[in-house]
Amino acid sequence: MDKAMLIEALGRIVGPAGLRHDPVDLLVYEYDGSVDGAVDTASPLAVVLPETTEQVAGVVRLAKSAGLPVVARGAGTGLSGGAVAQQGGIIIALTRMDKIIELNPLDRTALVQPGVINLELSDFTRGSGFFFAPDPSSQKACTIGGNCAENSGGPHCLKYGVTTNHILALEVVLPDGSVIWTHSSGDGMPGYDLTAAMVGSEGMLGIVTKALVRLTPVPPMTAVMMAAFPEMDGAAAAVTAIIARGIVPAALEMVDNLTIQAVEPAYHAGYPMDAGAVLLIEIDGLPVDVEETSHTVEQICREHGCNEFRAATATKERELLWKGRKMALAAMGRLAPNYYLHDTVVPRTKLTATLDRVAEISRDANIPIANVFHAGDGNLHPLMLFDRRRKGDVERVLDASHHLIEYCVGIGGALSGEHGIGTEKRGYMTLVFTEDDLAAMAGLKRAFDPELRFNPEKVFPKGYVCGEVRALRNQARAQQLMATHDIYPM
Amino acid sequence: MIRQRTATLTELLIDGIQPRHQLRVESVEQLADLLAGVIAGGGAVVPVGGGTALGLGNVPKEVQASVSLTGLDRVLDYEPSDMMLSVEAGMTMTAIQETLGEHGQYLALDVAFPEKATIGGVIATAFAGPRRLTDGTLRDQLVGATFVRSDGAICKAGGKVVKNVSGFDLARALHGSLGTLAIIASVNLKVLPASKEDATLVAHAEDTDQALGLCRQLLLTATRPTALDISITDDGAEVAARFTGGLAGVEHLCDENRAGMEAAGLVGIQTLSGAESAQWWQSALDERAAERPDIVQIHATMRPSAVEGYLARLRPALVELAPNTRLTVSPGVAAVHVAAPMRAGASQFWLASLRQAVAAGAESAVIACAPASVKHDLDVWGEMPPDGLEIMRALKREMDPREVLNTGRYVGFI
Numbered sequence A: 001m002d003k004a005m006l007i008e009a010l011g012r013i014v015g016p017a018g019l020r021h022d023p024v025d026l027l028v029y030e031y032d033g034s035v036d037g038a039v040d041t042a043s044p045l046a047v048v049l050p051e052t053t054e055q056v057a058g059v060v061r062l063a064k065s066a067g068l069p070v071v072a073r074g075a076g077t078g079l080s081g082g083a084v085a086q087q088g089g090i091i092i093a094l095t096r097m098d099k100i101i102e103l104n105p106l107d108r109t110a111l112v113q114p115g116v117i118n119l120e121l122s123d124f125t126r127g128s129g130f131f132f133a134p135d136p137s138s139q140k141a142c143t144i145g146g147n148c149a150e151n152s153g154g155p156h157c158l159k160y161g162v163t164t165n166h167i168l169a170l171e172v173v174l175p176d177g178s179v180i181w182t183h184s185s186g187d188g189m190p191g192y193d194l195t196a197a198m199v200g201s202e203g204m205l206g207i208v209t210k211a212l213v214r215l216t217p218v219p220p221m222t223a224v225m226m227a228a229f230p231e232m233d234g235a236a237a238a239v240t241a242i243i244a245r246g247i248v249p250a251a252l253e254m255v256d257n258l259t260i261q262a263v264e265p266a267y268h269a270g271y272p273m274d275a276g277a278v279l280l281i282e283i284d285g286l287p288v289d290v291e292e293t294s295h296t297v298e299q300i301c302r303e304h305g306c307n308e309f310r311a312a313t314a315t316k317e318r319e320l321l322w323k324g325r326k327m328a329l330a331a332m333g334r335l336a337p338n339y340y341l342h343d344t345v346v347p348r349t350k351l352t353a354t355l356d357r358v359a360e361i362s363r364d365a366n367i368p369i370a371n372v373f374h375a376g377d378g379n380l381h382p383l384m385l386f387d388r389r390r391k392g393d394v395e396r397v398l399d400a401s402h403h404l405i406e407y408c409v410g411i412g413g414a415l416s417g418e419h420g421i422g423t424e425k426r427g428y429m430t431l432v433f434t435e436d437d438l439a440a441m442a443g444l445k446r447a448f449d450p451e452l453r454f455n456p457e458k459v460f461p462k463g464y465v466c467g468e469v470r471a472l473r474n475q476a477r478a479q480q481l482m483a484t485h486d487i488y489p490m
Numbered sequence B: 001m002i003r004q005r006t007a008t009l010t011e012l013l014i015d016g017i018q019p020r021h022q023l024r025v026e027s028v029e030q031l032a033d034l035l036a037g038v039i040a041g042g043g044a045v046v047p048v049g050g051g052t053a054l055g056l057g058n059v060p061k062e063v064q065a066s067v068s069l070t071g072l073d074r075v076l077d078y079e080p081s082d083m084m085l086s087v088e089a090g091m092t093m094t095a096i097q098e099t100l101g102e103h104g105q106y107l108a109l110d111v112a113f114p115e116k117a118t119i120g121g122v123i124a125t126a127f128a129g130p131r132r133l134t135d136g137t138l139r140d141q142l143v144g145a146t147f148v149r150s151d152g153a154i155c156k157a158g159g160k161v162v163k164n165v166s167g168f169d170l171a172r173a174l175h176g177s178l179g180t181l182a183i184i185a186s187v188n189l190k191v192l193p194a195s196k197e198d199a200t201l202v203a204h205a206e207d208t209d210q211a212l213g214l215c216r217q218l219l220l221t222a223t224r225p226t227a228l229d230i231s232i233t234d235d236g237a238e239v240a241a242r243f244t245g246g247l248a249g250v251e252h253l254c255d256e257n258r259a260g261m262e263a264a265g266l267v268g269i270q271t272l273s274g275a276e277s278a279q280w281w282q283s284a285l286d287e288r289a290a291e292r293p294d295i296v297q298i299h300a301t302m303r304p305s306a307v308e309g310y311l312a313r314l315r316p317a318l319v320e321l322a323p324n325t326r327l328t329v330s331p332g333v334a335a336v337h338v339a340a341p342m343r344a345g346a347s348q349f350w351l352a353s354l355r356q357a358v359a360a361g362a363e364s365a366v367i368a369c370a371p372a373s374v375k376h377d378l379d380v381w382g383e384m385p386p387d388g389l390e391i392m393r394a395l396k397r398e399m400d401p402r403e404v405l406n407t408g409r410y411v412g413f414i
């Protein structure tokens, strides 16, 4: 099938309004939210914007007969290159499938299309006393489909869990164009838990066309506390102490001095400019419990050197305290033209040591690193600040990134806590996983997608997914070598 | 290396079939060696934990070997301040809770016969007691696993931190897979601080509708109980609501809900607290889940909003078909547990009809336990194949190409 025929056939399925193939129109689909330099851009042959499951299935069947790769795309806010069509082919953008189909308060569920924006779902359900717990910082833009694919997290995942804990069932278009509903073993449904397999699979197994999501009741009371510390170490120790005391805050976030410098002048959240670090602690539940716990939290913070503590229960004040945290990325432009956002996770007891190591890496590489992150989960987001135009900056950032990832993995951490592997970190997978581990994952991939056409060149290091053992072994060795010789896989 | 106990072993039967070999392993390496050595086509290799739920699954054709995992019972890593526990699959739930209890923590799950049930078995069967209403299942706590494939490859997925999106979530995909994809060797679990207070309200309702009405009210509040069960009896229904958490909060909830129960017309309201509360739920769960040759158990699930209509249809249907059947309803998680006494001379046809009645209006109806004589040839997981069965078969072929792990016992006779 030549390109003209393909375009015509796609147009018949989705209509002219749902089709983009002009090179200029395709430009915005060449990248996602990832830092360029760590992820390559690539252009698809065409982008379709279907409105129904049947149209998605139709496009997938056409792609199958034409032997073309298919890449699903939500809002394109992904930070690991997941929605970029590395091998060209067809991008299916699900942004026009944006209906909330049903809300069921007794079941505590909502049935939604994948293009529904994360925050819109919470806004819609709040009137009935519910919210959708996973709340990525990108929640004003990112889609539920993207959240499912990346198993996204957010500040409130400390208490409420990540996306996978909130997805009950999915309608999925499979690579052969058939449509199934996946179920969850958590619901007592028989059969393999294909919902678990789908969530976090980065668009490589199937395309989500509907999601039955769990809703969480808005707690009777919420208190947000800001605790300022002269040093980061004190704040990190307070985090460990709060968790060790048996308290599970709804959120427990840390913002360091460099971030405060960026965010406070812009958004006036009330963080002291001279603080070494600020903790944002949210406690929710029954008023009696919230009061008692807040008191204990204040005590713990003070014991660890907190010199300014403020608590807010009114919505407006709470929102202001959160604003500083939520707008942190947006404010970074005040410090440097570019940043590279990391996403490693370490055991919570290793926070202090990890922050020390981050500071050391920053000094060694002469790259400022800001820290604003989900401290309660041990999920770090070091932001490396640089100027792409300055000679040597990009190289030094990539080098520093490498040291950071290697350190975190070395102390029992994870490559990524919520942003996914995509193309960005696929080269690092062999740092964590053996050939056998990856072969098992590849088995899951082949069970869904034997022709390997859904979102190729993602997650698996090159060559892994086809299962050519010898090639794999050599590949693994090469990856390890790359890792030990500080070569960043581009 | 691998102990093969024969003479001293209590007779182990898998749906009435005696394994040709009864094996036991004490390390993951032994398990890998053992699996690498099994013969394709020689019948199923059945992993065995505490043996509390061996009746779950289709009747296998042949059993090559049973592999006891109770020798894999070590804590691999536990740092209380990380709230992360890494244990081998054969560790019992009681041993786990005791380990955690020493540090004021617990694993959010209640199971039947915790002193026997192993963590690997609980994950493989996706078992979860009434606390599932607020705590979820182990699927929610499972962040990583090491498993052994039938070719002897030792694999891991996930990790030891609470948030992790590095690669596909194979650990969670093993939850509920009945050991048919791989044998779980160890798991990493999120743990929680133990709640300070535990209390249960038990009350009597005139009839099922009254009980369901009350539960509906409770379920619509933001502060749902930790667990909520209705046991349907001859003269009405018993409702039990459990509350756990901080001292003041639990007291407040008990007072509030006691008043709610009174207002709804329930009588004989009792408050159980502390160990008494915990014991009440454990006994109820043990009694319900006990595998007995004279009782057929079927689990039905649906959406919570469908429970009322479902029960209204089911109860008349059971009158003739299965008199004296006990129904326990968990309205919040929409699970209905059916315990039907075996009829004298009951046939496979009877069981099939019973399941059909239980399945009507439900999303699933799984025969959790029934004598092999009546469940033979039935797919206990459901009359209709689940959506995605082709993917499931493909996954089985990829993970266990020699088709030995619990073969034949799973959905669609996988």
Ligand SMILES: Cc1cc2nc3c(=O)[nH]c(=O)nc-3n(C[C@H](O)[C@H](O)[C@H](O)COP(=O)(O)OP(=O)(O)OC[C@H]3O[C@@H](n4cnc5c(N)ncnc54)[C@H](O)[C@@H]3O)c2cc1C
Pocket (backbone or CB within 6 Å): A032, A033, A071, A072, A073, A074, A075, A076, A077, A078, A079, A081, A082, A083, A094, A114, A135, A136, A137, A138, A141, A142, A143, A144, A145, A146, A147, A148, A149, A150, A151, A152, A153, A154, A155, A202, A203, A204, A206, A207, A208, A209, A329, A418, A419, A455
């Ligand atoms: C400023 C900023 C802050 C962020 N903060 C967070 C954060 O706090 N926590 C967090 O977890 N992430 C965060 N992210 C990352 C990103 O927003 C999330 O990964 C988000 O879930 C992606 O959603 P999306 O709709 O933009 O997906 P896209 O970027 O369009 O796609 C992401 C992946 O999902 C796949 N996909 C999309 N839709 C579907 C579908 N319907 N079916 C199957 N696959 C699909 C794509 O193929 C791709 O692999 C942030 C990003 C930015 C830019």
